[in-house]
Amino acid sequence: MLLEIRKLRKEYRRGDAGFLAVNDVDISVGENDFIFITGRSGSGKSTLLNLIAGLARPSSGKIVFDGRDIGGANEKELAFLRNSQIGYIPQGHGILFNFTVLDNVLLPFYFYSREGDPKKRALSLLEQTGIPHLVGSYPDQLSGGELRRVSIARSLINSPCLLIADEPTGDLDPQTTNDILRMFERISAEGVTIILVTHEVDTVSCGNRHLIMEEGFIREADCFQRYP
């Protein structure tokens, strides 16, 4: 298993009362899984992704990534894990507007000391995501779909084994949504494990598992159905 989550809880305070954004979640994610997690806004999907990526600390429970319990990892170790093994496509465009498309893609490579020239790989990823012509453009010149492609290319620059995407098609038109999902399919076909979160059930047109999240709880969909 690449990722095992057991009895995971995340509690937040709202005024004097506490509430569980993630409640007793158990998931096992195998290598090369392509999992859709759907649920209404506020059901705890993004919190779950933040916990998996080490951006938030669980209140209780266990997250074992690649055989290691990351609950005990410190901030530096989690940051390195996020940088080297997890590609994260955040909600919204998640692009830095002060940098060109190429620099946005290259940025995660330079956070840690690494050998080699990442430019070739960045250009290849931009080619794969269909925007090689936008290399020198700034994000404010790009459409929503193009920004999402930049974000996907950037998430792959350090060749992660797990790709996490938070509402990657949230504000896109159907045609662009379809293009993006086909792209995830291709990435999955290359052996990358994907967890994709969305509130739009009708975007579940690919992948091999479908989980539903409701008020912090998670369950497998009764029957996995792909929408055409």
Place this chain on the structure above:
Amino acid sequence: MRRLNAFNISLQNLRRRPFRSFCIASFVALLSFVLITGSLLTFSLRKGMSSMSDRLGADLILAPIGYQHSAEGVLLRGEPSAFYLDMEALDKISGVKGFSRTSPQLFIATMDSSHCSFPVQLIGYEPNTDFVIAPWLLGEVPGILAFGEVIVGSQIDATAGDKLMFFSSEYRVVARLEKTGMGFDTSVFFNMETARAALKEYFYYTGEDVRDVERAASIITADIDEGLDPVAFTREIHDALRLSGVDVIRPQDFIGELSRNLNLLMSVIFTLTAILWLLAVGVLTVLFTVILNERKGEFRIYRVLGATVGWIARFVLLEAALVSLFGALAGVFAFCLLILPFRALIDLGMILPYIQPRAGTAALLIAAGFFMSFLVGPLASLYSVLRIGPVSAASVWDGE
């Protein structure tokens, strides 16, 4: 290919926010300019004041009672004035024991009319006994200062060979004094013979009573014997000479009031500068905090991509340091452009004792002003830096 390290990222962020960067840098530049100018001004005044009593070059000044301020005006500020010691007083002074050397000076105030080249203080001195004027001479006076020859102060617009007209006579400039930071800078010096001839003309034009011009003197500069306590000696002869209408003044007494005023002025300059510095830190702290909130999303992206809170903090600190560095450099540049070329004019315009520092000291003061203003950016960003952890942390509210 350039590496996207914290430095390049900071630089790129500043470049892509030109207006914001320009405003912050301009603010720091203004601070840097004020700090450097203020510190140089304060230093020059302090130096001018502290060395004034030394520069006067005499242990005591003997002047007519009631003319202490006039004597101070002539000697320290070059304010034209004319007054004279009584003949009996001169006799009395020559009888006092304890003076190692004395030399008279004769003050004549020129007039603002067609009779004079310009209104200025004329000072007659005795080259043979003088020990106050001679140390300031730039180079040697060719031969003995002859009748009709003059030496000019550093701020008198005349060079050797020029002719100056006072009353109805012409005088030839033969030498200059170096800058003294005192009234000597705007005075013209004669030997006593020439001065007395000019005094006769002065009396003629002013209509004052002709005194015993051949023995006239305004002040006596005096040094006392080694081993004598200046304070006790002054007290001793003060009482003896007072009856003859002579006031005994120590140079320190001259600058007493001036010193108090200058100290007050310097305190005001220092306080205003300190307030401005603290204000700059405060304003930039508020500004950086507002910017931090605006950039919450950006910092979260860095964390999502694998940057640690420490890395983001370093890069925010670096960004503040860079913009501060550019501002501080611009301030130094503005100082070099707006103040340095006009040093001579500032010297001329200053009616206070003012000695500009040497190049090395000036460079140190500029470096100190630069450093203090450079510090403002990083210091002001500290509060924001400490808040980066909480604001960049993912939360359920950010996500959903």
